[in-house]
Amino acid sequence: MAEFDVEVVFTVALKAVKDAGEIIKEAFYKKKAVLTKSCAVDLVTETDQAVEKMLIGRIKENFPNHMFIGEESVAAGEKCDLTDEPTWIVDPVDGTMNFVHSFPHSCISLAVLYHKDIHIGIIYNPILDQMFTAKLGQGAFLNDKPIRASEETELGKSLVIAEFGTNRDLQKMESVLKNITALMNKVHGLRAMGSAALNMASVASGGADCYFEYGIHVWDIAAGTLIVREAGGVCIDTEGGPLDLMSRRMICASSEKLALQIIPLLTQLKLERD
Ligand code: IPD
Ligand code: CA
Ligand code: CA
Ligand code: CA
Structure with missing residues (x-):
């Protein structure tokens, strides 16, 4: 070793x-x-x-x-x-x-x-x-x-980051849009900024309250996971439960309470890849 x-x-x-x-x-x-x-x-x-x-x-x-x-x-x-x-x-x-x-x-x-x-x-x-x-x-x-993650626990007051990913397969794009449509009128604001790591850094520093993505890789989220957790936030699986860094899906948030309000609204397939 x-x-x-x-x-x-x-x-x-x-x-x-x-x-x-x-x-x-x-x-x-x-x-x-x-x-x-x-x-x-x-x-x-x-x-x-x-x-x-x-x-x-x-x-x-x-x-x-x-x-x-x-x-x-x-x-x-x-x-x-x-x-x-x-x-x-x-x-x-x-x-x-x-x-x-x-x-x-x-x-x-x-x-x-x-x-x-x-x-x-x-x-x-x-x-x-x-x-x-x-x-x-x-x-x-x-x-x-x-830095600290925000104290926000209410979905209606949360700024949530989603991403569109790079897959242009029709079915995949439809499922990305379904998630966005499901969230749109329930959150305070939705954003897609094009960097998984900076999305996580935004959650860690309180600028955003939640970010989730399907199809991400370990290199997109490994550093951000530690930074979010050390800032008091959570990084978990999109089904709830512990995050597997290699699983290619993740949701992070200022609190587990907030993440658990978003998870039931996500309909993208559990094992879907980009
Ligand atoms: C991508 C970005 C993007 C995310 C993609 C990643 P790359 O990483 O983080 O925000 O939506 O899933 O692949 O290719 O620019 O390193
Ligand atoms: Ca790339
Ligand atoms: Ca990346
Ligand atoms: Ca890259």
Whole structure:
């Protein structure tokens, strides 16, 4: 079993994320060469790949025994297995569609797990210079200041974030719209901002009260899960019950009471993939 000192790992992770932020900032307002993956709206750019490559390099250099799960590495055929070893989970650019359009709502999302527990979560929007961090049991922070999820428990007073996802299959789009229609006249406001990690950071810092999505991946939600929980919020399965990070569905909220009011309104299939 590899050594795991959370403070040492956090220091390296934070520096790596800040450096990754420089790569994103440098490219942000330039024209990007865009490639597609599973479909026409599932995008990847040179920046996604460059950030992931840099982060893998940092991990290998500092912690040669640590494991790594990264969105673009998995897309290139790497395995997506979560073991008990220290494992870095990376989304190099979360909100690639926003990044491509220079819509300033993209971030780096990085989590470090050990024995499958999330010990470190970092989400960084370099354009707005917002650095969200959490260490297990030590609270959640935005630019070093403590953050808390909202106190809201009433659905009618809640700002809820949903996402449309990247699947353009008719049936999938209909089920996404059914959820949105079911919620629309019951919530205070509905939003779709295009970054799972920043959605979770918004719940953690009290700007939104709830966010849910089907079809998300472990790299979209691992860091956000720790940050939301350390800020006093909850992250659970969309059926209620404990969250499985690999299950590709999640709801997070300022309180379980609020999440449990939303869950019965969601009709998207439990195991539906994007
Ligand atoms: C996507 C974003 C988006 C969410 C998708 C994710 P990416 O991540 O987080 O908000 O709706 O499910 O795949 O591809 O931009 O890293
Ligand atoms: Ca992607
Ligand atoms: Ca993502
Ligand atoms: Ca990504």
